[in-house]
Amino acid sequence: KKTIYLKDYLPPAWLIPETELRVTLAPEDTQVEAILHCKRNPHSKEPNAAIVLNGERLQLERLALNGRDLAAREYGYAEGLLSIPVQADECTIASTVRINPAANLELDGLYRSAGNYCTQCEAEGFRKITFFPDRPDVMSVFTTTVIGEKTACPVLLANGNLREQGELAGGLHFATWHDPFPKPCYLFALVAGNLVALEDSFTTKSGRRVALAIYVEPRNAGKCGHAMAALKTAMRWDEERFGREYDLDNFKILAVDDFNMGAMENKGLNVFNSKYVLALPETATDTDFDSIGGVIAHEYFHNWTGNRVTCRDWFQLSLKEGLTVFRDQEFSSDIASRPVKRIRDVNLIRSIQFREDAGPMAHPVRPASFVEINNFYTATVYDKGAELIRMMHTLLGEAGFRRGMDLYFERHDGQAVTCDDFVAALADANHHDFTQFKRWYSQAGTPELFVTSRYDAAGGRLLLRLRQSCPATPDMAEKKPFVIPLALGLLARDGRELSFSHAGRKNPAFLTITQKEQDFVLDEVAEEPVLSLLRNFSAPVKLHFDQSDEELSLRLGYDRDPWGRWDAGQHLALKALMQGIEQFRQGHQNITLPDTLKHGMAALLDDERADAAFRAVSLVLPTENWIGQQMAPLDPEAVFWVRQRLRALLGQELRPAFLRHYEALGKAAHRPYVYTTAEAGRRALRNMCLDYLLCCAPEAPADADMLALGERQYREADNMTDGLAALSAVVNADRERGDALLQDFLAKWQTDPLVMDKWLSLQAACPLPGTLARVRALLRHPVFDLKNPNKVRALVASFCALNQRQFHARDGAGYEFLKAMVAKIDRFNPQIATRMAAPFTQWRRYDADRQQGMRAQLEELLQAEDISDDLKELLEKSLW
């Protein structure tokens, strides 16, 4: 497969205003008849071009032009492209193809899950269903007739509104669905099978009634209540915050166990990984409830940002994904805790996206080239993309941003557009110049911001000197300066917020940095302040600003910006961790806990002004990923060892406080379980206390009393959140006692696949010795299934990405394991295999032995015959 470039974009030569499909389902031999009504594109640059349709893995039975069957010599078909020469400006193409959904294990196109049929067409799956111009700028009105056996497929669904249904001979029946909104084929969906639905309705702000339905396998009936409630909340929120109303008569969701990603926003017929739909208090944790709400909202919000206004080409993926992530982040922030949501999102950016930006797969938010688009559904496109939207929101303010969004929808409803079009709408609605800002879309890498400050007591002025730089990435050596909104505040030494002015403005929320080096003067600063910089993570940059432990402690205690409190705590902890790592590498193991960190954490734990969820998330030490990014070469054993040791010391030295809170929060518990923000926060803090209480230093035995506490919580829990937290704490502390609980858990939940994912993941992430042998054994366990992406993620990714200590073991066994898994999975599901291989892309950051170990596996994978294009792109870029 060749590299394709954004600069080579050409508008389609032909448009397909209407498409009629007739799909006759059979597990191994489904027939797809398509009629495409084609028209030359007046904006095409190729006036006499043939019609070119994509098609892969299709057995062509019939091809006709304007009703006349074509002989093989009248068209060309090579390398997935069907080319039909046509003289006229309009024509009709009819095709009949046969496909085999049962053999489709790549879960792309039409496939089977638990005996039901479903589709996944983004990004390029529709070409595996029928011949079509499979590109997002060809938008068509689809009418789809689905035909299936009445007994095997009582439910027949496709996008849009139901037009007709009825019986056919031979035990078959049909349903015809019409979607009046032109859409690219990646938003096409078809679902059929033995399904039951939870039904409800929603009345839009203009008074239209929308029928809502969530379809699941019969055994999962009764687990959709939370998803349905979340959907209705999201629908209302989009009306209130963005003025966006739903447009079809119905909105349908299907949950399936076999799915490559989280969910898919097909027009009016979303398909979800069951992990993001099914939830009962006994089977799902608070985190699951939370992510279900977020993913349901995300897919729903795509109806406007993605479906009504879609992408011109796949380089513009962030147009819909970055914007929709921003919208789902805002939704979650509005309905639950804004600071906690921000902290979680920033953790993801720092741990995952910054690492991606520093690795061989680094790419801009709008990539300039790719080989396989499936490899570009990344943290950069999604999460850094959302940060770009957030910065524009900061620069324009809420009202200005909304004006820009309104103009964007007004201008582009029904069109396939670019990131430039989006930014132009924001700019035009606000008379704001975003020309320089747009470098964020085209320059990869994480900018670094170096700040120094000097206080001039006589003049009551604070002088800030700022310098920005951005490391070279494989695609670009030199970067031009970015526009960086730097939100800031000043604290007095007693913790009060100090006022100041800048360029005649009182207390501006942020400064706008545009130069490589830039000085700012803050006036009317009454005393030497402690600076709170990058408030609310106002830009996705690495900030370098020296602050003493005392200054960080003050911010941890008093910063008015909750994100700033958290960040100060992370910084304080990071300093202690890096010191400890230095000592550890020099052979010292008696690493001690700095008093500032201990007192800061203790004060945070006791701080009743802050809500429980915030305290819980702020008590977590920086992630191993984030710590690792501060080291060269990265020593995963040292990172794990020192982090674990500091956690254990905190657990021991603050034991009375952790126990006190643990008991008090237990008494305050709402029984039976309810999922509310407040209750989930209370559980999170209590389980954080338990985690610290059970944490023991590496290779040290767990405290018997604390183990008993964990076992008691496991036994008494009336919900999965508390049960799993206790199970995890015991499993990570003691093999024997952990095993007993794991057995019990298995016996209770072995028939529930989503719960079994938790059981697998917990074992794979266990840092105790011997985990790899267990993981290998679990590959043969009856609950494991290599063909199911959730199972692979639970076992293989949990080991290779979450258990860095074991994965990077010196003997290289972890590397050998991952190589074997990737090679095996790539034969039937390249998307999942390539995602699993991601840890190898970081090989250059490790010491010489580990580098050599990972590199050898990458080379071996590359030499194998018949590897997928997806995997090949990742391997070649990694080794380059």
Ligand code: HT7
């Ligand atoms: N837009 C959806 C992306 C997606 C996807 C992409 C490639 C392969 C399989 C996939 N399943 C879903 C999901 C979203 O971001 O909303």
Ligand code: ZN
């Ligand atoms: Zn999305």
